[in-house]
Amino acid sequence: KAGVTQTPRYLIKTRGQQVTLSCSPISGHRSVSWYQQTPGQGLQFLFEYFSETQRNKGNFPGRFSGRQFSNSRSEMNVSTLELGDSALYLCASSYELQLGSSYEQYFGPGTRLTVT
């Protein structure tokens, strides 16, 4: 079974620009979560989508947004980029047997975003 895929793998943007990152979950997985990883803050939860609906949200400003499509693929968007947005953005997918319970999440390779 193919793993979680993320595109692009690397991205360099300028302050003030916007960026869209894409994630394709493992086949059959309907939950997609996004995380930001930085050396200073570690891994932090951004949001989770399930069946095209945002189900959970972390403590990030409204510049960070996402969506999920009917095929479970997900995108996240960051508008008005700041230097502090430079990070590894990770997508994780999981398969839920029982709605609302916690299941194993599998990460994609990540997108390394550099804001200059």
Next chain:
Amino acid sequence: QKEVEQNSGPLSVPEGAIASLNCTYSDRGSQSFFWYRQYSGKSPELIMFIYSNGDKEDGRFTAQLNKASQYVSLLIRDSQPSDSATYLCAVPERGNKLVFGAGTILRVKS
């Protein structure tokens, strides 16, 4: 918000020894626990998960839960240089929202 704490290390062990990694969590009601391994420059890889109903062994890895003291351990037997990585402990806060510890750096010396 739930908190997960890990000693940042580095934890250095000789090849063939047992590496013991610990993680403490703040919410006594936590029911599941996940261990991820992350090599430098790579994404986290799920290596072990346990639920509140007991310990779990998978190959050289054993996860143990101490609910009374609110910590979960990961034991790596017969440690190999390839086990050198950062080990992240994660606890669900709500649904699939995982709260991660800062990670423990493990170095296995040959």
